[in-house]
Amino acid sequence: MRSIGNTGLRVQPIGLGGMPLSIQGRPDERTGRAVIEAFLAGGGNFIDTAISYCFDNTDLGHNERLIAATLKALGRTDVIVATKGGLTRPNGQWDVDCTPGWLRHCCEQSARDLGAPIALYYLHAVDPNVPLAESLGELVKLRDEGTIAAIGLSNVTARHVDEALALTPIAAVQNRCNVLEARDVKSGLVARCGELGIAYVPYSPVGGHWGHRKLAANADVARIAAKHGTSPHAIAIAWLLALGPHVLPIPGASKVASIENSLTAAALTLDTDDLAVLDRLNTPRR
Numbered sequence: 001m002r003s004i005g006n007t008g009l010r011v012q013p014i015g016l017g018g019m020p021l022s023i024q025g026r027p028d029e030r031t032g033r034a035v036i037e038a039f040l041a042g043g044g045n046f047i048d049t050a051i052s053y054c055f056d057n058t059d060l061g062h063n064e065r066l067i068a069a070t071l072k073a074l075g076r077t078d079v080i081v082a083t084k085g086g087l088t089r090p091n092g093q094w095d096v097d098c099t100p101g102w103l104r105h106c107c108e109q110s111a112r113d114l115g116a117p118i119a120l121y122y123l124h125a126v127d128p129n130v131p132l133a134e135s136l137g138e139l140v141k142l143r144d145e146g147t148i149a150a151i152g153l154s155n156v157t158a159r160h161v162d163e164a165l166a167l168t169p170i171a172a173v174q175n176r177c178n179v180l181e182a183r184d185v186k187s188g189l190v191a192r193c194g195e196l197g198i199a200y201v202p203y204s205p206v207g208g209h210w211g212h213r214k215l216a217a218n219a220d221v222a223r224i225a226a227k228h229g230t231s232p233h234a235i236a237i238a239w240l241l242a243l244g245p246h247v248l249p250i251p252g253a254s255k256v257a258s259i260e261n262s263l264t265a266a267a268l269t270l271d272t273d274d275l276a277v278l279d280r281l282n283t284p285r286r
């Protein structure tokens with residue numbers, strides 16, 4: 001088990017990223033439920049979602065409702081669901097809106113769909129048109145009112161984290177990070193989160209919708225996968241887990257086989273030779 005920052009919440013190291021179950025190309029509802037059920041059957045207890053994981057603005061909350069309905073049908077009240085607000089989906093595009101009014105609207109809808117308090121609520125991005133303090137100020141109010149229990153940041157730099165910490169405790173930082181795209185390892189942000197007692201949640205941990213094929217085609221990753229008798233995806237997740245005990249990868253899946261395979265990464269131990277090769281693919285470890 002690993003901690004979500006200083007929230008006191010303990011979760012299995014590998015979460016489920018819910019996005020592929022609700023955006024363009026999503027599977028039918030039966031398959032979506034089966035993916036979530038397979039994750040839970042494999043011992044998972046931490047699910048990542050967002051109000052914006054849907055087709056467009058007429059469909060906001062699709063992913064949260066799918067998760068909530070699946071958990072309800074199974075009678076599972078012990079699963080930690082983290083969600084996010086601050087994006088909109090006009091005609092299926094991804095736009096940022098972190099005005100206090102929109103954040104409150106999103107958060108209150110998510111609380112109705114998931115149940116309050118929401119264990120962890122992320123600011124999905126920093127809005128270039130709204131001061132971070134203004135967006136975060138609304139989340140602080142929502143926490144004080146009991147709608148959310150803890151605040152996270154997503155798509156942020158170290159400077160944003162420092163600015164946010166001056167205003168409120170932060171439980172988690174969620175940024176794009178995988179063995180081929182490890183900017184936050186190189187910049188030291190992953191390590192810094194650990195020092196600050198903040199969970200680091202790498203999204204697109206196997207490269208994302210397109211990048212996971214590139215990862216699978218990487219000769220070094222494939223060689224290490226063959227050595228361990230596993231998939232390149234599992235190796236990539238194991239590499240993230242080895243960055244520190246505060247790292248909680250959230251692989252996405254629209255197929256049961258994908259999440260079943262991702263969960264096997266928790267049992268993998270990469271040796272120093274493996275880590276040296278994988279580190280060199282992108283960036284040296286600090």
Ligand SMILES: NC(=O)c1ccc[n+]([C@@H]2O[C@H](COP(=O)([O-])OP(=O)(O)OC[C@H]3O[C@@H](n4cnc5c(N)ncnc54)[C@H](OP(=O)(O)O)[C@@H]3O)[C@@H](O)[C@H]2O)c1
Pocket residue numbers: 016017018019020048049124154155174175202203204205206207208209212231233234250251252253254255256257258259261262
């Ligand atoms: N905060 C943000 O701005 C942000 C942005 C992007 C994503 N996220 C979150 O992070 C989660 C993960 O990111 P992601 O879904 O973009 O990318 P990802 O986890 O890197 O996965 C992308 C795709 O890779 C395939 N895959 C994953 N594990 C596999 C395995 N073990 N074997 C074979 N194929 C595998 C899946 O394909 P199939 O669909 O075929 O199963 C999956 O849809 C999202 O679901 C979402 O919750 C957050």
